[in-house]
Amino acid sequence: MTASRALGRLASLALLLLGAFAILLPFIWMLSLSVKPQDEIFSATFQLIPSRLEWQNYVKALTETDVPRYLLNGVIVTAGILFFQILFAVPCAFALTHRTFKGRTALFGLILAALLVPFHVTAIPVFLGFAQIGILNSYWALILPFVPTAFGIFLFRQFLSQIPADLFDAARVDGLSETAIVWRIAFPLAMPAATAFAIFSVTAHWNDLFWPLIATTDPDLATPPRGILFFRDEESGDDVGPLMAAATLITAPLVIAFLLAQRKFTQGLATGGLKG
Amino acid sequence: MELKAVTRRFDQSMVLDAVDVTIVEGSFTALLGASGCGKSTTLRIMSGLDRPSDGEVLLRGVDVADRTAYERNVAMVFQSYALYPHLTVFQNIALPLTMRHLGALGRFPVVGQLVPGSAEARRLIRSTVETTAESLGLSEVLSRKPNSLSGGQKQRVALGRALVRDPVLFLLDEPLSNLDARLRVRMRAELVALHKRTEKPFVYVTHDQAEAMAMADQIIVMIKGKVAQAGSPRDLYDRPATMEVASFIGANSINFFRPEDGWTGLRAQAPSAVSGVRPEHLAPSSTGQFGAHLETVEFLGSETILGLRTAKGKQLTAIAAGDYAAPTPGTEIKLEVTPNRVHLFDPNSGQRLCAEGA
Incomplete structure (x- = not known):
């Protein structure tokens, strides 16, 4: 009995390890190459552990290339996007859950519909619009298209709808304005949702290559993935x-x-009503 | 505070129908009614969280229909307490004062310290909160979050948040319904003491008639969005205006005798009327006016509640003294009605007919 159970556990563990290995392999290889001396990288034999650690690769990446610049751009763009997304999504979500106005259900329906539209559909119109007003090749071009976030509003709405209305009524009696209620009561309570949303948002826009490739040509504005491309082009693959x-x-x-x-x-994610 | 012909409609349904309420300075008023009778809506209209569709809301003679709860300076305690879970007890109680004494800039976490006058305001807030907390026995828990408090402590924090503002009117929405029975009785006494101390009018919403009778000096019974009767607890008990009020007030529900139920009793002057007799005014006696078969016996110590059925199948409740030796169920016993304790009602409208009773 215990033997067969141990065997079953062993089998599932082996499968998990195999899956993890398959997913991690490119990253392990990347890490391995990043600390290998130049001559070992192109050696014919397969060797994961380098003979010595070559930190010079990192020094070179940080000092002789624009990587720090790309990282800084990444931080500015993702932080800017996140800041404005939350600035607008939380009040919207609050209004959708805890205020009554005409057409609220219809509006929420529209937001759900907007969830279904991939960004690539609107990319070209947005690009043309930005070209018209002349803000391509700027941080704003990288930030603005992502500020209205149907996903963010949806996530916060689901979270806020579980907070009893009494709490906000109490805040009204205590003399908080609607804006103060959003930022002093609703937002702190929605912190778990905000964290989840922040991770989604930052991951998506830190890794985004599509839009920076379209909206910017200036290497000084390149976000990390865009920067890697510049880097590869310059070094033509031998470094x-x-x-x-x-x-x-x-x-x-x-x-x-x-x-x-x-x-x-x-x-x-669990409390945001997105499980399952 | 006065409501004049206040009506509230949600879409098509009428929740409040021309409600008139007067709350005297320093009084303790209970809004009593079954769930869905509009008592909470009345309270929300008083607070300013909800607006009437029609009618006037007067506070100290001034029409306040367009003012927010904060501008009216009323305090409200919610059934769920509605404490801010992310703030400590101190911050919960301090929030109304923070909103009043500190400007928008002064409320900012770090910058606020630098705003002129804010240090003084903060000192004032701190001392006020500490005094209030002490009077409620909350000094020990000021730095804790609401989630770690017991029900009674949460209740006190909610009261503290109302008290600290020194409001002109306290509104309490079933504040004791989430407490266990023993604590509820204690908090009842504390609330009454608090009312005495503050000398401010309290409006208390409840569906529990015992709570209303025990605490209030004025009870407003609401039925289906209308004020059925307003008066002192004794008034309501002794002279219920309608059959509905009569059945709502009283620990044990009243017995109604329709003409077809037999026993005419005191109905001589109005043969078709429905007469109501409270169980406590119906006791077994060898010289009783009529008989009924005993069905159930509930011994409560100080009294014994008897469930009976008349020959015509009418169910009755009567109360006997605690030392009453109940015969075996099925026996017919004679019942005596306390004179002058019979209420007569019109069988069609349910209105009280004449001045029976005390």
Whole structure:
């Protein structure tokens, strides 16, 4: 009995390890290459552990290339997007749940419908519009298209709808304005949803290559994935060590942030009514 | 506070129908009614959270229909307490004062310290909150979050948040219904004491007639969006205006005798009327006016509640003294009605007919 159970557990563990290995392999390879000396990278034999650690790849990526610039751009753009998304999504969600006005249900229906429209559909009209008003090739071009977020409004709405209306009535009696209620009561309570949303938003826009490729040509505005492309073009593929070091540097912030917020993230999703 | 012909409609349905309510300075008023009778809506209209579709809301003689709850300076305690879960007890109680004494800039976490006058305001808030907390026995828990408090403590925090503002009117929406029975009785006494101390008018919504009778000096019974009767607890008990009020008031529900139920009793002057007799005014006696078969016996210590059935199949409740030796169920016993304790009602309208009773 116990033997067969141990065997079953062993089998599932082996399968999990295999799956994890398949997913992690490119990352392990990236890490391995990023610390390998130049001559070992192109050696004919397969060797995961380098003979010595070549930190020079990282130094080179950080000092001789624009990677720090790309990272900074990534931070500015993702933080800007997140800030404005929350600035608008939380009040919208609050109005949709705890205020009554004509057409509220219809409006929510429209927001649900907007969830179904992929960004690529609106990309060209947005591009043409931005070209008209002349804000292509700017941080605004990278930030503005993502500020109205149907997903964010939906997520916050689901979360806020579970908060009893009494709480907001109490705040009204206590003399808080509607705006104050949103930021002093509703937003702090919606923190788990905000964390989950922040991870979605930051991951999506940190990794986004599609829109930066369309909206910007200036290397100084390149976000990390766009920057990697510049990097690869310049170095024409022979300087793999620093390239992999740069790729590691660009992936690391997200992985670290996710590990730190993992518990909050799953909690936010569960309470946000998105489970199942 | 006065409501004049206040009507509230939600879409098509009429929730309040021309309700007139007067709340005297310093009184303790209970709004009593079954769920869905409009008592909570009345309270929300008083608070300013809801607006009447029609009618006037006067506060100290001034029409306040367009003012918010904060502008009216009324305080409200909610059934769910509605404490802010992310703030400590101190911050919960302090919030109304923060909104009053600190400007928008002064409320900012760090910048606020630098705003002129804010340090003084903060000191004032701190001392007010601490005094209030002490009077409610909350000094020990000021730094805790509401989730870690017991029901009674949460209740006190909610009261503290109302008290600290020194409002002109306290509105309480079934504040005791989430407490267990023993704590409820204690909080009842505390509320009455609080009312005495503050000398401010309290309006108390409840569906529990015992709570209303025990605490209020004025009870307003609401039935289906209308005020059925307003008066002192004794008035309501002794002279219920309608059959509905009569059946709502009283720990044990009143017995109604229709003409077809037999026993005419005191109906001589109005043969078709329905007469109502409370169980406590119906007791077994060897010289009783009529008989009924005993069905159930509930011994409560101080009294014994008897369930009976008359020969015509009418169910009755009577109350005997605690030392009453009940015969075996099925026996016919004689019942005596306390004189002058019979209420007569019009069988069609349900209105009280004449001045029977005390």
